[in-house]
Amino acid sequence: MNLITEGAVGVDVGGVFYNPRMRLNRDIGVAMARALGIVEYLDAFSASGLRGLRLIREAGVEDMTFNDVSPTAARLIEENLARNGLQGEVCCKNANVLMHERRFQAVDLDPFGTPSPFLAAASRSAEEYLFVTATDTAPLCGAHLASGIRKYMARPVKAEHHREMGVRILLGLAARELARMDKGMEPLLTHATEHYVRTYLRTIPGARNADISLEKMGYLEQCPRCGGWWALSGLASEAKGTCSRCKERTLLAGPLWLGPLKRNEVLDRAIPGLPESASAIRLMKLCRDELDCPMYHDHHRLCRRLGIAPVRLDRLVLALQDSGFRASRTHFSGTGLKTNASREELEDLLVGLESKVGGDLQKGQDRVASGARLPET
Ligand SMILES: C[S@@+](CC[C@H](N)C(=O)[O-])C[C@H]1O[C@@H](n2cnc3c(N)ncnc32)[C@H](O)[C@@H]1O
Numbered sequence: 367m368n369l370i371t372e373g374a375v376g377v378d379v380g381g382v383f384y385n386p387r388m389r390l391n392r393d394i395g396v397a398m399a400r401a402l403g404i405v406e407y408l409d410a411f412s413a414s415g416l417r418g419l420r421l422i423r424e425a426g427v428e429d430m431t432f433n434d435v436s437p438t439a440a441r442l443i444e445e446n447l448a449r450n451g452l453q454g455e456v457c458c459k460n461a462n463v464l465m466h467e468r469r470f471q472a473v474d475l476d477p478f479g480t481p482s483p484f485l486a487a488a489s490r491s492a493e494e495y496l497f498v499t500a501t502d503t504a505p506l507c508g509a510h511l512a513s514g515i516r517k518y519m520a521r522p523v524k525a526e527h528h529r530e531m532g533v534r535i536l537l538g539l540a541a542r543e544l545a546r547m548d549k550g551m552e553p554l555l556t557h558a559t560e561h562y563v564r565t566y567l568r569t570i571p572g573a574r575n576a577d578i579s580l581e582k583m584g585y586l587e588q589c590p591r592c593g594g595w596w597a598l599s600g601l602a603s604e605a606k607g608t609c610s611r612c613k614e615r616t617l618l619a620g621p622l623w624l625g626p627l628k629r630n631e632v633l634d635r636a637i638p639g640l641p642e643s644a645s646a647i648r649l650m651k652l653c654r655d656e657l658d659c660p661m662y663h664d665h666h667r668l669c670r671r672l673g674i675a676p677v678r679l680d681r682l683v684l685a686l687q688d689s690g691f692r693a694s695r696t697h698f699s700g701t702g703l704k705t706n707a708s709r710e711e712l713e714d715l716l717v718g719l720e721s722k723v724g725g726d727l728q729k730g731q732d733r734v735a736s737g738a739r740l741p742e743t
C-alpha cells in the first residue's frame with residue numbers, strides 16, 4: 367500500500383502508475399470540469415482513479431466512469447472509491463472497446479505516450495468534451511521525425527517554436543479525427559508543460575461544424591536560414607517554396623491546426639476555481655493573456671542571429687505595442703514572444719531598441735562617471 371493525498375482525496379497508488387508531477391495537470395482538469403459544469407465523465411486511463419475521484423469530490427461530477435485495462439488498477443479504483451466514500455462505475459477494458467461501445471459527455475485520454483491510437487474511438491465517444499494528454503513530445507515536436515509522421519500523419523519541423531509546433535500537430539490530428547465523425551472542435555485550453563501537452567476540446571456535432579474546423583487546418587512554411595515563417599491556410603494550400611527574403615529553400619510543417627488554442631471566457635471562469643496552486647494559476651493566466659496566433663519567436667535566438675544583446679522581454683512587448691502591434695509573452699517559453707508584427711518588423715524594432723539601449727547605457731555610464739545611477743534596461 368502507498369497512500370497519498372492530493373486535492374480533497376486520499377488514494378492508495380500502490381502497484382499502479384502514479385506521477386506526482388502530473389498534479390498540475392489534474393488541478394487544472396478539476397477547475398476546467400467545474401467551470402464547464404460537466405456531470406458525466408469517462409476517465410479512460412484511470413490507473414489509481416486519482417483524477418476521477420478528485421473530479422467527483424472537487425468538481426461535482428455526478429456520473430463518473432473509471433476505466434483501466436489492468437485488473438490490478440480496476441480493483442484498486444474500487445478500493446479507493448470506498449476509501450473516500452464516493453461512488454462511480456469501474457470498467458476494466460481496452461479503452462478503445464469501451465469508447466466504441468458507449469458515449470459520454472466528456473472523455474479524458476491519459477495513456478502512456480501517444481494518444482494517437484485512441485483518438486478515433488474517443489472522437490466517436492465524446493459528446494461534448496474531449497480532453498487529451500500526450501507525453502510523446504519528441505515525435506510531436508520534430509525530434510523523432512519518423513515516429514511523428516507515423517503517429518500524427520503530419521510532418522513537424524524542428525524550430526525555435528517546437529513546443530507550439532507539437533501542440534498544433536496534436537490538435538491537427540484531433541480536428542481530422544473529429545471531422546471524420548462529422549464533428550467540429552473548439553479548443554478551450556491547450557498547454558505544453560514540462561514533458562507533456564494537454565488540451566481541452568469542445569466537440570461540436572454536425573458536418574458543417576467539421577468543415578468549419580477543417581478550414582482552420584493548414585501548414586507552416588519555414589525558412590531554415592533567416593528563421594522566418596508564415597502560415598498557409600487550408601489542407602490543399604500551395605507553398606511558396608523559397609524564402610522571399612533570403613531565397614533559401616523553405617521547409618514545410620503540417621498539416622497542423624492554425625486556429626485558436628483557448629477560449630478566454632472559459633479560462634476566466636476556471637481560474638477562480640483552481641486549487642491553491644501558484645504554478646497552476648500562473649500557467650492559466652499566462653495562457654489566457656497570450657496572443658492567440660501561430661507561432662512564437664524566441665527572443666534570445668533572434669538576438670543571437672542579429673548579434674545583439676537582448677533587452678528585457680517585457681520591454682520588447684511594450685515597445686511592440688507602442689509601435690501599434692499586438693504582442694505578448696507566451697506560456698510555451700520564458701524567452702518566447704508572440705506578435706502580429708512580421709519577422710522583419712520585429713528585427714527592425716529589436717535593432718532600434720538595442721541602439722537606443724546602447725545609447726542610454728553610454729549616457730548612463732557617462733553619468734556613473736559623474737556619480738549618477740545606471741538606467742534600468
Ligand atoms: C499514464 S497512466 C494514467 C494515469 C492517471 N490518469 C492519473 O492521473 O494518475 C496510464 C494507464 O492506462 C492504462 N492502460 C494502458 N493501455 C490501456 C488501454 N489500451 N486501455 C485502457 N487502459 C490502458 C495503464 O494500465 C495505466 O494505468
Ligand SMILES: [Zn+2]
Pocket residue numbers: 589590591592593594609610611612613614
Ligand atoms: Zn529566409
